Amino acid sequence: MHIDQASTVELSQRLSELEQQHQAFIDLQLTLDLTRGKPSSAQLDLSNGLLDTVNADNFNNDHNIDPRNYGVLDGLPAAKDLFGSILSVTETDIQQRVFVGGNSSLTLMHYTVWFAFHFGLKIGDQAWASQVADGEPIKMLCPCPGYDRHFSLCAQFGIEMIPVALTGKGPDMDQVEALVKADSSIKGIWCVPRFANPTGEVYSEETVTRLAGLGKIAGDNFLVLWDNAYAVHSLNDKAKPLASIDAAAKSQGTLDHVVQFGSSSKITFAGAGIGYLSSSEANVEGFTRNFGMATIGSDKINQLRHVRFLKDLDGVRQHMAKHAAIINPKFAAVTASLETHIKDTGMGRWSNPEGGYFVSFETLPGLAKTVVSLAAEAGVKLTPAGATFPNGNDPQDCNIRLAPTFPELEDVETAMAVFVNCVQLASIQQKIPS
Numbered sequence: 001m002h003i004d005q006a007s008t009v010e011l012s013q014r015l016s017e018l019e020q021q022h023q024a025f026i027d028l029q030l031t032l033d034l035t036r037g038k039p040s041s042a043q044l045d046l047s048n049g050l051l052d053t054v055n056a057d058n059f060n061n062d063h064n065i066d067p068r069n070y071g072v073l074d075g076l077p078a079a080k081d082l083f084g085s086i087l088s089v090t091e092t093d094i095q096q097r098v099f100v101g102g103n104s105s106l107t108l109m110h111y112t113v114w115f116a117f118h119f120g121l122k123i124g125d126q127a128w129a130s131q132v133a134d135g136e137p138i139k140m141l142c143p144c145p146g147y148d149r150h151f152s153l154c155a156q157f158g159i160e161m162i163p164v165a166l167t168g169k170g171p172d173m174d175q176v177e178a179l180v181k182a183d184s185s186i187k188g189i190w191c192v193p194r195f196a197n198p199t200g201e202v203y204s205e206e207t208v209t210r211l212a213g214l215g216k217i218a219g220d221n222f223l224v225l226w227d228n229a230y231a232v233h234s235l236n237d238k239a240k241p242l243a244s245i246d247a248a249a250k251s252q253g254t255l256d257h258v259v260q261f262g263s264s265s266k267i268t269f270a271g272a273g274i275g276y277l278s279s280s281e282a283n284v285e286g287f288t289r290n291f292g293m294a295t296i297g298s299d300k301i302n303q304l305r306h307v308r309f310l311k312d313l314d315g316v317r318q319h320m321a322k323h324a325a326i327i328n329p330k331f332a333a334v335t336a337s338l339e340t341h342i343k344d345t346g347m348g349r350w351s352n353p354e355g356g357y358f359v360s361f362e363t364l365p366g367l368a369k370t371v372v373s374l375a376a377e378a379g380v381k382l383t384p385a386g387a388t389f390p391n392g393n394d395p396q397d398c399n400i401r402l403a404p405t406f407p408e409l410e411d412v413e414t415a416m417a418v419f420v421n422c423v424q425l426a427s428i429q430q431k432i433p434s
């Protein structure tokens with residue numbers, strides 16, 4: 001039944017069926033959760049071998065660095081080789097242009113913004129804050145829908161967020177270039193370039209090249225904050241590859257304007273993985289110097305564990321195929337439910353990601369909050385509507401992020417049954433208000 005073609009009688013009849021079904025779900029007293037993109041226990045089990053790789057007899061490593069002691073602030077050389085290869089940094093540059101830190105890439109993003117804001121990222125840069133002192137705000141471009149924590153980070157610094165449209169191939173680059181050219185107080189853009197959170201899109205080669213070129217047309221100290229959190233997280237081996245922004249920036253002479261981030265949070269252990277970044281040699285030097293004010297060094301024992309367990313890019317890819325085998329059925333359950341119940345009804349659209357952790361669903365305008373609260377009433381927790389937009393404000397109130405990796409498959413199926421019922425219920429209620 002298509003919502004725009006059905007008669008009022010048909011819609012009323014369908015509404016009463018959906019209401020009954022909704023009540024039946026409420027009576028089940030479910031407690032299901034499709035909110036945060038976390039790996040499941042079965043995924044975490046894949047990396048248990050990591051815990052056996054370093055012990056009292058074998059902590060010596062190639063460079064004879066004692067990982068138990070202070071120092072090596074920028075990370076073990078072998079860890080730079082491993083994680084730098086995920087960021088497509090060329091071998092000859094890796095040691096100077098990659099920084100390997102502690103357990104979180106978000107921490108490295110926070111520090112990067114903090115350092116750029118207060119001190120200048122590389123030595124000699126003017127701090128963004130000097131612009132604030134001159135009475136001008138700092139602004140950041142935020143492709144939407146996007147990752148909520150990028151937005152809350154900006155909010156914490158008082159950075160004004162400018163939403164930018166996503167096209168399915170990354171941000172609308174005509175809009176981005178026009179904004180950046182017209183306003184030198186824009187100091188950066190957030191990007192999740194492969195299997196974006198939540199849309200799942202992969203930025204096209206043209207988009208990557210144009211983003212790498214922004215440093216040439218932007219105001220001073222502009223940064224492309226390239227959060228490649230899902231760089232190797234494809235659901236199948238035909239998933240779209242991502243062009244290297246490192247190579248694009250190198251050829252355009254803009255490496256100072258691109259900072260890449262990543263972590264093994266969704267490769268090995270979330271919360272006990274390794275975060276890393278890469279940029280120009282000068283930025284990495286500046287970052288390391290500033291980071292040294294906060295710590296004498298990150299956990300090198302965990303870095304060594306990761307090097308031994310994952311070995312190299314091939315090792316990472318083989319390991320990620322095991323993750324894909326676990327989470328593929330869950331993504332398939334989400335898609336199957338949406339195709340069975342929402343396809344051809346005119347009540348919503350959704351992404352079909354080839355990787356990452358999310359499915360992005362668009363309700364009819366004005367219904368996301370209603371659907372989320374109906375689902376909560378029936379025991380299914382969804383990411384709050386609006387969370388994927390700056391300041392929690394989705395102007396169309398239509399985006400809902402579904403995160404199917406953590407619950408068991410059976411629970412994903414039940415949660416989706418509740419969800420599609422709520423979508424239909426809210427859509428028809430809106431069409432024929434009582």
Ligand SMILES: Cc1ncc(COP(=O)(O)O)c(C=O)c1O
Nearest residue numbers: 104105106147192197229263265
């Ligand atoms: C786009 C994106 N970046 C970063 C993170 C967090 O990464 P980390 O655990 O390395 O801090 C997440 C986690 O959901 C994410 O979706």
